[in-house]
Amino acid sequence: MKLSPEMMELAFMANFEKVGNQTIVMGEFALLEDEVNPVISELRKGKIEVSTLHNHMLGENPRIHYVHFQGTGKLDQLAQTVETAIKTTK
Known part of the structure; x- marks a missing residue:
């Protein structure tokens, strides 16, 4: 399946x-x-745990992977970690 721009x-x-x-x-x-x-x-x-890595569809183009995460700690440290992870994406 080729994903349309609206699905991207x-x-x-x-x-x-x-x-x-x-x-x-x-x-x-x-x-x-x-x-x-x-x-x-x-x-x-x-120190945020990755609990799941999976996909929802087979054969889509481009491939989309879902990463679920969870963590416990101080709000500012957790938020900084999540923000840094976001910044690695396109």
């Missing part, structure tokens, strides 16, 4: 929630194939 906008989502004196972040990136490793590397550097 890739998604990102992150939710931050304060729990006690820490913050939890959970989110998802929709990435092109060459963006996957740089995003995962930045998340791991910031």
Whole structure:
């Protein structure tokens, strides 16, 4: 399946929630194939766990991969890590 330009906008989502004196972040990136490793590397550097890497379709062009992540810590550190990961994308 070839994706149309209208389908090419890739998604990102992150939710931050304060729990006690820490913050939890959970989110998802929709990435092109060459963006996957740089995003995962930045998340791991910031101690954010990558919980899932998968795709939703078979045979789409270009390939789109979904990276789910979660982490616990200080809000500013989590937000900085997520921002750095975003900056590695196109």
